[in-house]
Amino acid sequence: MDITDPMLLRQIIMDHYQYPRNKHAGDAHHNHMIHMASESCIDDIKVWATIENDKITDICFDGVACTISTASTSILTELLKGKSIEEARTLIDRYFDMIDLKNVDLEPLEEAIAFYQVGKQANRIKCATIGWNAMKQIIEESEGKHD
Amino acid sequence: MxxxxxxxxxxxxxxxxxxxxxxxxxxxxxxTTFKPQTVIDTVVKYYTEQTANVHRGDYDLSYQVSEGYEAARETVARFINAQPREVVLTSGASAALNLVAYGWGQKFLKPGDVILSTEAEHASNILPWFKAAEVTGAIFEYIPLAQNGELTLENFKAAMHSKVKVVTLANITNVLGYVAPIKEMAKIAHEYGAIIVVDGAQGVPHIATDVEDWDVDYLAFSAHKLCGPTGVGALYGKYELLQQMDPFMLGGGSNARFDICGNILLKNPPYKFEAGTPAIEAVLGFKAAIDYISAIxxxxxxxxxxxxxxxxxxxxxxxxxxxxxxxxxxxxxxxxxxxxxxxxxxxxxxxxxxxxxxxxxxxxxxxxxxxxxxxxxxxxxxxxxxxxxxxxxxxxxxxxxxxxxxxxxx
CATH class of the missing domain: 3.90.1150.10 (Aspartate Aminotransferase, domain 1)
Structure with missing residues (x-):
């Protein structure tokens, strides 16, 4: 993907905002749920996941959120669904490195690279990471690390 | 001009x-609002030329800053047409509203008493009363707003009844900016024996405020929304109510004497509410801000x-x-x-x-x-x-x- 083409990246964000993937409430088959209601912004989303045998078999989310929160979480659900915990953790770490403007290989992040410049609007970093933080917490919880 | x-x-x-x-x-x-140079200078001057505590020392510097502190109280009082002894200097409108809900609400409300407010209130004027209701067994009721979000006198009259002990609301709301008919509401509240508490955070900086004419029981506001420093504000209260209510905090400056048996003799209002060293430079800046906007x-x-x-x-x-x-x-x-x-x-x-x-x-x-x-x-x-x-x-x-x-x- 050509990250120097802003039109393409904008298209990705617009597409995931206007037609978010996996955006619906979870149900009984999801064994994890995190409610993210940030104190500092308006976004109020819930993320559900099914984790079985160290594998993420399903992710969905629902709630009220801005373009960046919605699109970044939508992209996350597509990217991490079907991945092992280990793969997911590596991708999440890579995503946060990208947000922190660290020099990492962006290719594995697929459409999530649309947010590589989100740091230009510092007050919106939390929007681009809300779903990713939720997933990070879910993984920790599934491993019993969450307190 | x-x-x-x-x-x-x-x-x-x-x-x-x-x-x-x-x-x-x-x-x-x-x-919040921007500050004119005169407010900034006043704040800085306290640190460069006037540093001393208030009401503490028997030396010129402390005397002068204490005088300045009380002059600020007088200016605040005049600005809302109150008496200086009816003005408690607080850390802001939130502290002032909490003080009323705690010191009056938690002390005097009884199970079944009603706290009447609106759905347009700022958290600072709702949450302290939620707490007072929880502690005392009082009940929360809302005056229905008109379709456009405005509070009308008709709706207020219809919501008022003899169980209502406190009416608490903003005279200008922070989301919709409507001006509530406070004077008329105060009259009706008093007819039912209720007190009326006004959150003036958005009102006082923008419209002329007259607590005596409006006949409200309490009014809270912040300096920083009227070109003053952050961390300072005021609670106006009718003196009799201030005498009855409890302070939120106890400490230095609020008591006249105490002994080893735990007997405390509090000072008279407003001093009994002002324990601890206040934000002196902010209080002085508060005065400068009111002087500035009053001149306009x-x-x-x-x-x-x-x-x-x-x-x-x-x-x-x-x-x-x-x-x-x-x-x-x-x-x-x-x-x-x-x-x-x-x-x-x-x-x-x-x-x-x-x-x-x-x-x-x-x-x-x-x-x-x-x-x-x-x-x-x-x-x-x-x-x-x-x-x-x-x-x-x-x-x-x-x-x-x-x-x-x-x-x-x-």
Missing amino acids: FDVNKIRQDFPMLNGKTMQGKPLIYFDNAA GMENIMAYEHELRKYLMSQIKDMEHITIYNPEAATGIITFNVKDIFAQDAASYINSQGIAVRAGNHCAKILMDMLQTSETIRASLYFYNTKEEIDHFVQVIREITLEKCVDLFF
Whole structure:
């Protein structure tokens, strides 16, 4: 993907905002749920996941959120669904490195690279990471690390 | 003669400051306001020339700063037409409202008593009363708002009954900016034997306030919303009520004497509420701010803000992609959304054009249910804003699109 083409990246964000993937409430088959209601912004989303045998078999989310929160979480659900915990953790770490403007290989992040410049609007970093933080917490919880 | 260009010269934040590389336009005055040089100088002067504690030392410096501190109380009192002994200096409107809900509410409310308020209140005027209700067994009731979100006297009358012991509300609400008919409401509340508490955080900086004429029992406000320092505000209370109520904090300065058996003799109001060393420089700056806006004149400020609002409304009211939630309000608060753009996305774009507005639920979370939106954008004006700034804002609003909001990230 050509990250120097802003039109393409904008298209990705617009597409995931206007037609978010996996955006619906979870149900009984999801064994994890995190409610993210940030104190500092308006976004109020819930993320559900099914984790079985160290594998993420399903992710969905629902709630009220801005373009960046919605699109970044939508992209996350597509990217991490079907991945092992280990793969997911590596991708999440890579995503946060990208947000922190660290020099990492962006290719594995697929459409999530649309947010590589989100740091230009510092007050919106939390929007681009809300779903990713939720997933990070879910993984920790599934491993019993969450307190 | 009101001359906005001359006024702007008094504010360092209005002289050459930029945001996102563009001249700063500050339309978030309901959150806080800019400070004129005279307020800044007063604060600094305390640290460079007047540092001493108040009411503590038998030396000239302490005496002088104590005099300055009490002069500030007198200025605050005069500004709202109260007596100085009826003015408690607090850390702000939140502290003042908490003090009433704790010191009066938790002390005097009984199970089944009713606290009457509205769904348009700021968290600072609701949460302390939720707590008072929880502690005392009192019940919370809301005055239904009219369809446009305004509080009408008719609805208030219909909601009032003999179980109501406290009516607590903002005289200007922070989201919709309507002016409540406080004087008439106070009269009715008193007929039922209730007290009326006014959150004046958005009111006092923008309209002339007269606690004696309105006959309200308590009124709270903050300095920083009227060009003063942060961390200071005031609670006005009728003296008899101040005598009856308990302080929120005990400590140095609030007691006359105490002994080893635990007997405490508190000072008289307002001093019994002012334990601990206050934000002395902020109190002095509070006075400077009131002196400053008084010299401009509250009538002039009101008239000019109204004119600015009319000017802004006339340009955006017919824009099809803009939803305005308070078209009829008289004050400088304009609450709106851009259709199909999330408020925070729109606010970010507006920020990228150098304009500060607020997106969110503005600490009035229950109002958002009534407006049927989870968030709005609020532009709030003050007397140092100009028609030129509004022109620029209108241009930005006219041209905003979802694509432009997303493009900020590339």
